[in-house]
Amino acid sequence: MSDPVGKLPSELDQLPDRDTEETAEWAASLDAVAQAAGTRRAEYLLRRTLQHAEAAGLALPKLLETDYVNTIPTAAEPEFPGDEAMEARITAWNRWNAAAMVTRGSKYGVGGHIATFASAAWLYETGFQHFFRGKESDGSGDQLYIQGHASPGIYARAFLDGRISEQQLDLFRQESGGNGLPSYPHPRRLPWLWEFPTVSMGLGPLSAIYQARFNRYLHNRSIKDTANSHVWAFLGDGEMDEPESTAALALASREQLDNLTFVINCNLQRLDGPVRANFRVVQELEAQFRGAGWNVIKSLWGSAWDELFQLDTTGALVRRLREVPDAQFQTYATRDVAYIRQHFFGANAELVQLAGVLSDAKIAECFHSSRGGHEPRKVYAAYKAALEHKGAPTVILAQTVKGYTLGAGFESKNANHQMKKLTVDEFKDMRDLLGLPIPDSAFADGQVPYGHPGANSPEVQYLNERRAALGGPAPARKVKHVALPAPADRSFAPLLKGSGKQEMATTMAFVRLVKDLMRDKETGKRWVPIVPDEARTFGMESLFPSAGIYSPLGQTYEPVDRDQLMYYKEAKDGQILNEGITEAGAMADFIAACTSYATHGEPMIPFYIFYSMFGWQRTADQMWQLADQLGKGFIVGATAGRTTLTGEGLQHADGHSHLIASTNPASLNYDPAFAFEIAVIVKDGLRRMYGEQPEDVFYYLTVYNEPKVQPAMPEGVEEGILRGLYRFNTAADLAEAAPAADAPKIQLMASGTAIHWILEAQKLLAAEWNVSADVWSATSWGELRRDALECDEALLRGEVRTPYVTRALEGAQGPVLAVSDWMRQVPDQISQWVEQDYTSLGTDGFGLSDTREGARRHFGVDAQSIVVASLAQLARRGEVPASSVKEARERYGL
16 A cells, blocks of 8 residues: 555645654555455554544544444444333324325325335434424424425324314315315415425425524524524435535534434435435435535434344445445345345355345345334434534434335335325235234225324323423414514605605615614514625625624624725624525525514514526525415515616526516515605515514515616505506696697506606607606506406406506506516506506517617617607507607607
């Protein structure tokens, strides 16, 4: 093992060696071991030395991968505090009812997933019996992110403890009648049980990390003592392929989130087959998490393997386990002992000798069922070690058999994720395996029965006693509404009175408003500003020294701009969450803050501000997660529109986020044109989300970086602002060149920055074409449509209601031309409820780099284009000569 000839220089060559002779002696010792005992012995000694160095706290790189064995050996397992026999019976009932409810539902074609909970049952049950803290004790309890496909097992447990009825089990995946159970964890559908929606794979792991981080944020800001809250995320090994699953691992270790534990159910199977057919997913995950700084605990083998490891005096077994790919190990779980003897133990003479002293029964037990994730003692040891580990988050890699206890037709089969039911005979075999007292007569009608030991049975009493000791039932979502007082009107007054002659972008208007609201004595501390890195772009740097940027370490350095008024200030109790370049991470932060009212009983007022292009387009799935979780807060798409962000080009030009946002029923979407509209919308939003009768909604506001003079609010427009439409002015209000009284009339309607284009067009139409145009501000196309749809639905019930947009435009003369910095589909959402002739202009197509004026001319939405389009509408109606359209095009160079 001497230095190879021509080796490349390494980082070690750059370090001074104080004792070259001693270094040479260590190298010679390693060479001697390799020559005398073989390279495997030398490798073993090196690994043990590195492990010892790590345990001793020496600053050396960690081993990223350890042997394919349990982290906690059997001899080191702590004493198990529970009644194993009792817990086995409870788990058996839950296994049975989980399988029964899915099988019974299959006759209605609704199906479900059986195999996931079957493999993970002990991972959940051990936690419920000994670790997961409920909400009835001090603090907020633990936060549980349940793997979506395991929901039948959680429902089965809630049936056992009396929280769910047999009738509800029979309505699994049949919710339309109002009493059914949702397929997966869904707070909006079952808000007393589920806290976190997790079935959109990858979002659960990401959210769990940021939830643990937000718990620390609340604690460090002295808003809620979360010291005893622990976040548990249950994940599938296949789910870890989602990029979101591992996107924030470094954040969790960097901030030392030892209040977080990932439990990854490594049954080696994803939906269609092995997770890593030719590789070993457990080893890959270990390296990934250890490299990110996590504490890794592997619980792979059940106690049946103890005898095999004791007989492995040469390390041949451990080496063989390290080299067998996952797909082959899955095959071992389904084949007979002769196959295992030939293909596993037959790999070398040492293994053949080891297998010679093993019985067929022992080999079958080890390879068919004995896994660390199936034994409560091993799961308990892993969970206890995770809670005791300080300074880093923990991941538990627990190996299981997918479909465990469901019989040979299910266990480790590639298709078991799509298999929705067991036959009666398979259920009888399962009953016998689990030892459940269910007689054959219970199957008389060919239907599998549910099983329950009785409300006063020892099993239920034990279950309830354990949950009482841990703080009540879990999972559970409990909301004790705390209404927040309305902020003082003085915070909104500056925006309502306008900016005078000073120009101000609506982005800046929003930031100024929030800055004032953060000074409010009652609610100021509850604001949570969230931004993915570009705070200065949005004019938020003024918040840095006053509010501080949250960091659990505080500020351990002197910032380069410390001598400036608005220096970069980090603080342990900082209020701003400046997340860096991660929209997904910022959105996960936002969700945790938006749902703090339920998770912790502490309502927070988050606003998440970002380039509008990088919101709904990038993280729309998380917006749905926010809606599912009943979150409340303000999402702010800044530098909005397809033509206002000059020079950024196609990818940064958002002309469609309002269209995507309109698909989400919980999102109230506004595109305000003026600062006073922002003030009215935010004030009412605080009332609707945090007042005496809170609604489970959130707001999407788009604001612009185009400085404009902000007018004062006209009288009597508040309702229109909130409903989505009001008349801002009429042609008669023009100070100069008002059109004649009998002039042709048109209604110009716009949202956001487009209001300024139609105001200019209004003047041109009056001065150059004698056309009378009224200007309408459409603050929310989406709210207008929502109201109209509700009116249509009421008509089906026999109620006659007129949509607000129809009533608002009643009597308005002439056609309607709607204009926005969005695709035409955005304003076209309301067209069918507008009684006047209706057409629209928008920014359809790809964005491009240009000046604002150039981009608007390109898309045909500038003032001159609006004039031409208005004349064209009036010409079709015979109200202006057709030649006026041609003349206008030529005059304006279109």
